[in-house]
Amino acid sequence: MTGEFQRYLRAKRTVDDRALDRRLVETLRTELAARAASADGPLRVLELGAGIGTMVTRCLDWEMVPEGHVQYTAVDLSEESIATLPGHVREWADDRGHTVTDDRTNGRLTVETGRTRVEVDAVVAEGVEYAREANAEADLVMGVALLDLIERTELPTILGAVADGGLYYFPITVDGGTRFNPAHPADRGVERLYHAHMDRKAGGSSRAGGEVLALLQSQPGVSVAAAGSDWIVKPVDGAYPADEAVLLRHILRTVESAVTEVTDGEFDSLAEWLTTRRQQVDDAELVYHTHQLDLFGQVVDSATAQNDGHD
Numbered sequence: 001m002t003g004e005f006q007r008y009l010r011a012k013r014t015v016d017d018r019a020l021d022r023r024l025v026e027t028l029r030t031e032l033a034a035r036a037a038s039a040d041g042p043l044r045v046l047e048l049g050a051g052i053g054t055m056v057t058r059c060l061d062w063e064m065v066p067e068g069h070v071q072y073t074a075v076d077l078s079e080e081s082i083a084t085l086p087g088h089v090r091e092w093a094d095d096r097g098h099t100v101t102d103d104r105t106n107g108r109l110t111v112e113t114g115r116t117r118v119e120v121d122a123v124v125a126e127g128v129e130y131a132r133e134a135n136a137e138a139d140l141v142m143g144v145a146l147l148d149l150i151e152r153t154e155l156p157t158i159l160g161a162v163a164d165g166g167l168y169y170f171p172i173t174v175d176g177g178t179r180f181n182p183a184h185p186a187d188r189g190v191e192r193l194y195h196a197h198m199d200r201k202a203g204g205s206s207r208a209g210g211e212v213l214a215l216l217q218s219q220p221g222v223s224v225a226a227a228g229s230d231w232i233v234k235p236v237d238g239a240y241p242a243d244e245a246v247l248l249r250h251i252l253r254t255v256e257s258a259v260t261e262v263t264d265g266e267f268d269s270l271a272e273w274l275t276t277r278r279q280q281v282d283d284a285e286l287v288y289h290t291h292q293l294d295l296f297g298q299v300v301d302s303a304t305a306q307n308d309g310h311d
């Protein structure tokens with residue numbers, strides 16, 4: 001595993017696993033299987049902001065993708081994450097006895113689980129531009145924990161990569177709540193400044209989940225289903241599960257740099273707040289909770305969905 005951010009993405013796998021709404025996962029599984037049954041060729045999945053590929057492995061672990069042949073394109077802006085993806089997938093496959101082959105001519109990774117053969121193309125690219133250039137041929141377009149980082153007005157472009165009758169899935173979309181417990185007097189100030197930092201980044205929003213839901217509901221040519229997928233990270237029997245302390249330490253570093261940047265280092269309570277929170281992680285006492293939404297639906301008519309409905 002390479003950098004600190006990639007270790008964070010790996011550590012968040014178990015937290016996402018708990019949070020993802022199972023009703024939507026089940027609907028996605030059923031709809032994809034129906035689509036695969038009526039398709040001529042392989043099922044085509046496009047994931048934007050794919051990070052180190054934890055959704056690739058989850059799709060196989062949870063049998064979200066159907067039996068047979070799947071072509072999976074994993075796109076991310078980060079060269080380091082895309083460089084980490086093959087090793088991450090390989091390690092996961094080795095643990096389960098699945099076969100992985102590498103095609104050195106095109107960098108394609110093929111995973112055989114016995115049930116499903118997935119060909120993974122990992123691509124360094126900006127997601128919206130990639131979707132804009134792609135033909136509307138994906139059976140499924142996904143973005144996990146992504147839409148708070150991308151201009152919401154680009155949603156029609158992303159949906160434009162979905163084939164007629166295909167699906168979209170945008171789970172773990174931040175929706176305006178960050179809570180730390182036990183309570184600390186600086187909590188409200190920290191949360192307000194942390195969210196202000198998300199909001200001022202280009203395309204960023206601390207309330208992306210609700211904004212995307214509203215956009216999808218007004219979008220012609222798409223259906224939409226939504227459910228909560230809050231993260232709750234807490235100690236169990238005196239310790240954090242798996243690598244979740246790594247996630248908490250990363251979140252505290254992110255809060256530190258966000259609040260420092262947004263206040264020019266002038267938020268006096270920050271240092272003491274961070275010291276307290278870091279000690280609570282070391283002592284397995286901190287509970288962290290964020291509110292998020294999972295969004296899922298069908299693109300009934302791709303050409304219509306590329307239109308924002310306001311022309």
Ligand SMILES: C[S@@+](CC[C@H](N)C(=O)[O-])C[C@H]1O[C@@H](n2cnc3c(N)ncnc32)[C@H](O)[C@@H]1O
Nearest residue numbers: 009049050051054076077078126127144145149
């Ligand atoms: C919070 S991480 C989530 C990663 C992965 N989906 C997961 O859940 O493990 C957001 C990811 O989106 C990528 N990203 C951010 N903006 C992007 C963009 N405009 N195009 C493509 N990827 C982007 C980041 O590099 C990062 O890997």
